[in-house]
Amino acid sequence: MYRYDDFDAAFIRARNAQFRAQVERRIDGSLTEDEFKPLRLMNGLYLQLHAYMLRVAIPYGTLNGARMRQLAYIAERWDKGYGHFTTRQNIQFNWPKLRDVPDMLDALAEVEMHAIQTSGNTIRNVTADHFAGAAADEIEDPRPVAELLRQWSTDHPEFQFLPRKFKIAVTGSPNDRAVTKAHDIGLRMVRDAAGAPGFEVIVGGGLGRTPMIGKVIRDFLPKADLLPYVEAIVSVYNLLGRRDNKYKARIKITVHEHGAEKIRALVEERFAQLRPQFSGVDQARLAGIEAHFAPPDFVSGPTDAYATERDTNPAFRSWSDTNLAPHRNPDYAIATISLKAHGGTPGDATAEQMRVMADLAERYAHDELRISHEQNVVLPHVHKSDLPAVYAALAKAGLATANIGLISDIIACPGMDYCALATARSIPVAQEIATRFGELRTEHDIGPLKIKISGCINACGHHHVGHIGILGLDRAGVENYQITLGGDGTETAAIGERAGPGFAYDEITPAIERLITGYLDLRSGPEETFIETYRRLGAAPFKAALYPESTRRNAA
Amino acid sequence: MSVIVTDTGFQPDDWTGGYVSPEDLPPDDAPPSPLAVALPSDAHPEALAGQLDRIAMIRVDFPGPADGRGFTIARRLRLMGFRGRLRAGGHVIADQYAMACRAGFDEVEIPDALAARQPEDQWLFRANWRDHDYQARLRLDPDATTPYTQR
Numbered sequence A: 001m002y003r004y005d006d007f008d009a010a011f012i013r014a015r016n017a018q019f020r021a022q023v024e025r026r027i028d029g030s031l032t033e034d035e036f037k038p039l040r041l042m043n044g045l046y047l048q049l050h051a052y053m054l055r056v057a058i059p060y061g062t063l064n065g066a067r068m069r070q071l072a073y074i075a076e077r078w079d080k081g082y083g084h085f086t087t088r089q090n091i092q093f094n095w096p097k098l099r100d101v102p103d104m105l106d107a108l109a110e111v112e113m114h115a116i117q118t119s120g121n122t123i124r125n126v127t128a129d130h131f132a133g134a135a136a137d138e139i140e141d142p143r144p145v146a147e148l149l150r151q152w153s154t155d156h157p158e159f160q161f162l163p164r165k166f167k168i169a170v171t172g173s174p175n176d177r178a179v180t181k182a183h184d185i186g187l188r189m190v191r192d193a194a195g196a197p198g199f200e201v202i203v204g205g206g207l208g209r210t211p212m213i214g215k216v217i218r219d220f221l222p223k224a225d226l227l228p229y230v231e232a233i234v235s236v237y238n239l240l241g242r243r244d245n246k247y248k249a250r251i252k253i254t255v256h257e258h259g260a261e262k263i264r265a266l267v268e269e270r271f272a273q274l275r276p277q278f279s280g281v282d283q284a285r286l287a288g289i290e291a292h293f294a295p296p297d298f299v300s301g302p303t304d305a306y307a308t309e310r311d312t313n314p315a316f317r318s319w320s321d322t323n324l325a326p327h328r329n330p331d332y333a334i335a336t337i338s339l340k341a342h343g344g345t346p347g348d349a350t351a352e353q354m355r356v357m358a359d360l361a362e363r364y365a366h367d368e369l370r371i372s373h374e375q376n377v378v379l380p381h382v383h384k385s386d387l388p389a390v391y392a393a394l395a396k397a398g399l400a401t402a403n404i405g406l407i408s409d410i411i412a413c414p415g416m417d418y419c420a421l422a423t424a425r426s427i428p429v430a431q432e433i434a435t436r437f438g439e440l441r442t443e444h445d446i447g448p449l450k451i452k453i454s455g456c457i458n459a460c461g462h463h464h465v466g467h468i469g470i471l472g473l474d475r476a477g478v479e480n481y482q483i484t485l486g487g488d489g490t491e492t493a494a495i496g497e498r499a500g501p502g503f504a505y506d507e508i509t510p511a512i513e514r515l516i517t518g519y520l521d522l523r524s525g526p527e528e529t530f531i532e533t534y535r536r537l538g539a540a541p542f543k544a545a546l547y548p549e550s551t552r553r554n555a556a
Numbered sequence B: 001m002s003v004i005v006t007d008t009g010f011q012p013d014d015w016t017g018g019y020v021s022p023e024d025l026p027p028d029d030a031p032p033s034p035l036a037v038a039l040p041s042d043a044h045p046e047a048l049a050g051q052l053d054r055i056a057m058i059r060v061d062f063p064g065p066a067d068g069r070g071f072t073i074a075r076r077l078r079l080m081g082f083r084g085r086l087r088a089g090g091h092v093i094a095d096q097y098a099m100a101c102r103a104g105f106d107e108v109e110i111p112d113a114l115a116a117r118q119p120e121d122q123w124l125f126r127a128n129w130r131d132h133d134y135q136a137r138l139r140l141d142p143d144a145t146t147p148y149t150q151r
């Protein structure tokens, strides 16, 4: 994991001192709320429905035990004893007081963390594959590049007041676990003909009210050209992006309005101008950063304990079926800790649970933790013989839900419970669906299925790329939920299609149930997943399951 | 009236020559006189290509503190080779002073009312803009003479 050097540490100290002064100047009136707003946003401080919210970056989703423990401490000391992990590998504290925030930031700095650029119209926390450095299918660990991008984008003088927020995601694997096609810039690691790693550069993806799949503007970008190329893209966008209409300000609209060809030409021209600025100092830094991400010293030893436990403990077997992923070292596994207990708030963890996860990371996972964009926590390197002990500890802390990738592993945005922009509740919808399928005990039979829920058109819950997407709207003061089908956030990215008229709050869970019953009837066998069946048959039979009356009416 | 901010603090505006817009630049063969150009925030700096050598000063307008186009404009002008005086003028706040300097501006021009609300000490607080600069660290070659800002 990356450790700050003196420069990073001094930077954070200076930045926190600046923000402390800005908070004081806001309180004494030197700064108007309008002027303070972009400054607090640059430091991760939002004004929510009921209170301020502090969004802390977990760069590329990587943490260690000490950092997780500090998050637990912050949650207890200045918040209500829990935190909420988000779809962009951040953690949010929902109840801080303005005056306490500078102290919270100092506490974060003690463990080399910050809240810089987690909001505002600037380059946001760079996200990466949560299995980075552990996945069996990886070309290279994308995190060193993500850290380089973090340093480059931090306090970048040109890009603190962009037309709109700007999100970058990096993946080092052909299997895209970082939703790169739904980001302002997506970087997908590929190899050139000679085998050298570089990036496919995708621009202009995004969800929100106008969902777009990003366009490839460079098939292969050598690694050494990354910073000038990304700088060229953001620089072109800064002048070209629309500032007259907030809803048309994201780069996806710029790309859409000007065309990918024109954007590519402008970027290449700008890149030619910027490339000489990067004389290789950045590559020397990258080499230094890469050293921080050297793989841990994997231990070798028998894995019989794992096999035995699977044979004798059905609960463990079920958990290991769903929550483990293949590690590049066959004696190891990647274990995902579900923050989606049936009926709980997706992504919430109590301070106590954070400490349990910190302990487990230190004891069994080479002191590494990851936060996934699916709002779960990952122990990336667990020796298989340790899995029974890990499972037992998780079970004791209420963290052993065996549902990763299943119907109750729902992404939901905060919605009406916290968010000032919400038009409907989303957390309670997720809770009800998860509880229902938990009772039915059918989710393991249903198999892989992604439900994603947003509480308004801004789509923070990524509903467009859910196999089943749920969007909560407000229709004349009443919550109304639209269902989309067939979305996909991976390398085969697709935007879901609207199924038909929306449903009232109390109709949504039965509607999902009809949809699932329909799928179980339609699938060719238990191994055909929901999305595969949908792709084979199209939307019609799913719509028929969802709207039985209208089908009957049409038939009559 | 307005106030000029530099690393040494506030001072009165010493530029009395006025400005022309990029479209109104006098022809190349006009008698030489100190030329100053005012660029709006939606300007394309490329419009000044080939003209930069005879321009003494460029003022880039900042209509509001959320409009960051001027930072990119300044960077481009510097990369295009402009070595004259570069001024950020308008609604720039003290917290943006470091960004302005790093992007290549020499000075910031703010209205008196803003100077009264954000007095000199709040600007001097960021006179250390050369410190803690990630950009310098990523591109400054210790042996080279052209830093990021090319000032």
Ligand code: SF4
Pocket (backbone or CB within 6 Å): A413, A414, A415, A416, A419, A420, A421, A422, A423, A454, A455, A456, A457, A458, A459, A460, A461
């Ligand atoms: S989707 Fe809407 S309701 Fe949900 S967090 Fe985003 S802005 Fe808020």
